[in-house]
Structure formats: structure tokens, C-alpha cells
Amino acid sequence: MSQIIVITSGKxxxxxxxxxxxxxxxxxxxGNKVALIDTDTGLRNLDLLLGLENRILYDLVDVTSGRVxxxxxxxxxxxxxxxxxxPTSQIKDKSAVNPDQLVKLCEEMKKEFDFIIIDCPAGIxxxxxxxxxxxxxxxxxxxxxxxxxxxxDKIIGELGRADKENIKLIVNRIRPQMVEKGDMLDMGDIDExxxxxxxxxxxxxxxxxVATNRGExxxxxxxxxxGQAYKNIVARLCGENVPFLKPQKEGFFAxxxxxxxxx
Amino acid sequence: MSDIVSIKGLKYGLQLTFAKGASFDDVQANLLDKLQSGxxxxxxxxxxxxxxxxxxxxxxxxxxxxxxxHGMLFxxxxxxxxxAPPSRDSAxxxxxxxxxxxxxAQKMMVINxxxxxxxxxxxxxxxxxxxxxxxxxxxxxxxSIDIRGxxxxxxxxxxFGDKTACVVADRLMPAQIRIADIIARAPDEPEKVNxxxxxxxxxxxxxxxxxxx
Numbered sequence: 001m002s003q004i005i006v007i008t009s010g011k012x013x014x015x016x017x018x019x020x021x022x023x024x025x026x027x028x029x030x031g032n033k034v035a036l037i038d039t040d041t042g043l044r045n046l047d048l049l050l051g052l053e054n055r056i057l058y059d060l061v062d063v064t065s066g067r068v069x070x071x072x073x074x075x076x077x078x079x080x081x082x083x084x085x086x087p088t089s090q091i092k093d094k095s096a097v098n099p100d101q102l103v104k105l106c107e108e109m110k111k112e113f114d115f116i117i118i119d120c121p122a123g124i125x126x127x128x129x130x131x132x133x134x135x136x137x138x139x140x141x142x143x144x145x146x147x148x149x150x151x152x153d154k155i156i157g158e159l160g161r162a163d164k165e166n167i168k169l170i171v172n173r174i175r176p177q178m179v180e181k182g183d184m185l186d187m188g189d190i191d192e193x194x195x196x197x198x199x200x201x202x203x204x205x206x207x208x209x210v211a212t213n214r215g216e217x218x219x220x221x222x223x224x225x226x227g228q229a230y231k232n233i234v235a236r237l238c239g240e241n242v243p244f245l246k247p248q249k250e251g252f253f254a255x256x257x258x259x260x261x262x263x
Numbered sequence: 264m265s266d267i268v269s270i271k272g273l274k275y276g277l278q279l280t281f282a283k284g285a286s287f288d289d290v291q292a293n294l295l296d297k298l299q300s301g302x303x304x305x306x307x308x309x310x311x312x313x314x315x316x317x318x319x320x321x322x323x324x325x326x327x328x329x330x331x332x333h334g335m336l337f338x339x340x341x342x343x344x345x346x347a348p349p350s351r352d353s354a355x356x357x358x359x360x361x362x363x364x365x366x367x368a369q370k371m372m373v374i375n376x377x378x379x380x381x382x383x384x385x386x387x388x389x390x391x392x393x394x395x396x397x398x399x400x401x402x403x404x405x406x407s408i409d410i411r412g413x414x415x416x417x418x419x420x421x422x423f424g425d426k427t428a429c430v431v432a433d434r435l436m437p438a439q440i441r442i443a444d445i446i447a448r449a450p451d452e453p454e455k456v457n458x459x460x461x462x463x464x465x466x467x468x469x470x471x472x473x474x475x476x
Contacts, residue, residue: 157379
């Protein structure tokens with residue numbers, strides 16, 4: 001049974017594309033055949049995160065307008081052979097693809113792939129409506145910040161209106177120290193407002209930036225806490241029951257080191 | 264039964280025609296039925312035209328009142344209604360209007376899900392929400408508002424001026440609350456609420472008091 005998952009958030013910059021890349025790689029590492037579709041036409045980034053920009057020949061607009069078969073536009077990942085990217089156009093804009101075209105495309109791709117993951121653009125306009133049209137599962141990404149939570153709430157409402165019932169939550173960029181001090185919303189606050197199933201809590205991790213710039217998702221790095229959190233999310237998507245990571249407290253020695261570093 | 268009254272959409276409203284030989288009582292019952300069934304024809308603010316001289320003047324008056332109660336205008340002349348001064352203000356004494364608004368407020372709309380940011384609930388009657396009212400959501404009711412959950416959004420009870428309206432929630436921490444024409448906003452330092460509370464007007468101020476549930 002193949003799944004079509006849309007990764008969305010409403011607010012920009014919370015980590016939709018990073019999440020898409022990491023979950024995609026994670027599912028592929030487990031041997032699933034995965035296709036990632038970037039629908040952020042005009043502002044595509046997913047190819048950069050996967051380090052595949054220089055291999056793009058055709059794009060989503062070429063496919064939906066019927067110029068080429070989707071198989072021609074797919075870019076195979078250099079390392080994970082069962083991971084494919086369907087990039088979008090950087091020249092056209094969101095109006096170039098409509099919901100019906102994407103539904104049709106996903107129906108066709110469903111026969112070939114175990115997972116189709118759609119990276120949704122920010123906002124609630126045309127691009128969002130196109131991206132969610134085909135999905136049967138939606139993953140809402142948010143951050144522990146009131147504006148991001150507010151937008152996630154709005155997006156969940158919109159998804160409900162579009163009859164998407166399977167909605168899951170990922171909270172990205174949590175800073176345990178700030179939560180502990182009460183300077184950041186904690187999971188309880190977020191759960192209470194959004195009240196949907198949470199499948200991931202990802203700590204803020206500098207290695208994600210490194211990974212992005214290198215074009216290798218954090219999930220491939222063994223020493224990244226965010227990567228570990230993404231691995232757990234992938235396991236939960238595959239139906240495993242994995243406990244949430246304990247927030248890592250700064251240890252005594254780390255604090256001591258910092259102190260001396262400051263002095 | 265359904266053929267007693269037929270409805271035809273016009274540019275400015277709805278034209279009603281009645282079956283031959285139908286009595287006034289039958290017509291009235293039929294119309295009331297249609298109004299209460301939530302028929303999408305009868306949108307608030309629509310003008311309903313009834314052919315002049317079909318019914319006696321006092322019968323027309325009864326229909327006029329019935330439509331007014333459902334938020335519609337009534338006319339016997341086929342022309343664009345003059346929207347500026349609503350005819351009902353002159354036709355009814357204030358006490359009568361108040362009585363009608365109280366009757367309206369005693370009805371209740373039940374909403375069985377959480378109201379999320381950007382969503383809006385508007386009702387002439389009271390509203391019962393089985394779920395939360397999230398930040399950024401709006402609930403505006405002619406009557407009172409009961410929230411079986413946490414209220415963090417914007418609530419306005421007694422929107423037509425009923426100062427006896429109240430707002431009850433398991434946890435009442437709205438961004439802004441209005442009852443009739445009185446406005447209160449949340450304190451700038453948010454406080455945790457752990458008990459069901461009721462907001463109502465006392466001495467021209469909105470006060471919160473704990474209630475048992």
C-alpha cells in the first residue's frame with residue numbers, strides 16, 4: 001500500500017523542506033522506494049538539500065503540462081538508489097501546476113513507489129491547495145514559537161476543510177534549555193492548542209545547517225541529535241512504537257567547559 | 264404540502280407564490296417549516312416578496328414578523344428594497360424587539376469540533392462548542408456561549424445587545440471578550456486558569472467568576 005504524504009506548515013522557514021529531505025532519505029535507507037515531489041515552484045530548494053541540483057533535466061511543470069513522462073523528470077539520488085526527486089521549475093510560478101494535474105500524476109506514480117512525499121510551499125494560497133490535493137496523510141511542521149503554532153493551527157483547519165483526516169505533527173527546532181527556563185513554548189502547550197498526534201520532536205541542531213549546505217541530510221550523520229530524531233520519525237511512520245528522545249540537558253562538564261571558555 | 268408555497272429567485276430577493284385555495288394557516292405553517300429546516304434559500308438579509316393583495320393586511324403583518332425573526336425582509340412590492348432604514352425598527356416597539364431577541368437567544372447552535380485560528384462562528388442564537396476555541400478564532404453569538412474546552416480566541420456574546428448573555432468555558436482565557444457592547448481584553452501577563460469560569464456583565468464591567476461543572 002503506497003502512501004502519499006504532504007509536508008506542510010503555513011509559516012515559512014520552520015523546516016518543511018529539511019523534514020521532507022530527511023524523511024525521504026530515512027524511508028529510502030529502510031529500503032522503501034520513495035519519490036519526493038517539490039511543489040514550491042519558483043522557490044525550489046529540495047534539490048539543494050539533497051545535492052542534486054546539477055542533475056536536473058526536466059521539472060514538474062514539464063511533466064504536468066504533458067511535455068515529458070514523469071519518469072524522465074525523476075532524478076535518482078546519488079547514494080540511495082531507491083530515492084527519487086521530482087524537482088519543480090525555478091522559472092515558472094505556483095499557477096503553473098493545478099491540483100487536478102498533481103492528483104493525476106500521483107495516481108500514476110503510486111503504482112511505482114511505496115512513498116510519495118510532497119514538499120508544500122509556505123502560505124495557504126494556490127500552491128498549498130495544489131500540494132495537499134493528492135495527499136492522504138499530512139504532516140504539519142511547526143516550531144515552539146507562537147507565530148508558527150498559530151499558523152499550524154490555521155493550516156490544520158484548512159486541511160480539515162479539505163477533508164484530510166490523517167494529520168500528524170512534527171515540532172522542529174526545540175531548544176531544551178529555553179523550554180526549561182520557560183522562555184519557549186513546551187510540548188504540553190503546543191499539544192494542547194493543536195491537539196493532533198505528534199510524531200516527532202526535533203531538537204535545534206547546528207549540524208542541520210552544515211548538512212543543508214553540504215547537500216547531505218542530517219539523518220545520514222550519526223552524531224546529529226536532529227538526525228536521530230528524524231530516524232525516530234521515520235520509524236513511527238513505518239508503524240514502530242519509538243519513545244521520544246529525552247531532551248538533552250547540558251551536562252555539568254559541558255557547562256564547566258563553557259564557563260572556562262568564557263573566562 | 265411542499266407545493267403550497269413555491270419560491271422563485273429574483274434579482275433582489277425571493278418571490279413567493281401560493282397554490283390556489285391554500286389557506287393562510289397552511290401557508291404560514293409551510294413557510295415556518297421551510298425557514299426552520301435551514302433551507303439555504305433563506306439567507307439572512309434576503310428580501311421576500313409576496314404578491315400584493317394576496318393576503319389581508321394583518322396576515323401580511325404576521326408573515327412580516329415571521330421573516331423578520333429569521334433575519335429577512337418582507338415586501339409586497341416588487342422593487343429593490345430600501346436598505347437604509349430597516350423597516351422593522353419603525354414597526355416594532357423596543358420591548359417587542361427585546362422579547363424577540365431573547366427568544367432567539369434561547370435557541371442553541373451546537374458545534375462539535377475545535378474552532379481553529381482563522382475560523383469564525385456566527386450565530387443569532389446561543390452557541391455550545393464541544394472543543395476548544397483556539398487563538399485567532401472568533402465566535403460571535405446573539406445569545407450566550409458555552410465552551411466545553413479551552414477558550415483562547417475572540418468571543419462576543421449578546422452581539423445584539425443582550426447584557427444578560429454570558430460566556431462559560433472550562434478554561435476561559437480569551438484574547439478579547441465582548442458581551443453586548445462591553446469589551447474586555449486579556450491581561451498582558453497571561454495567567455494559568457485551572458477552573459471553569461463564567462464571564463458576565465456586572466456594574467457595566469465584564470467579570471469572571473468560577474463555576475462548578
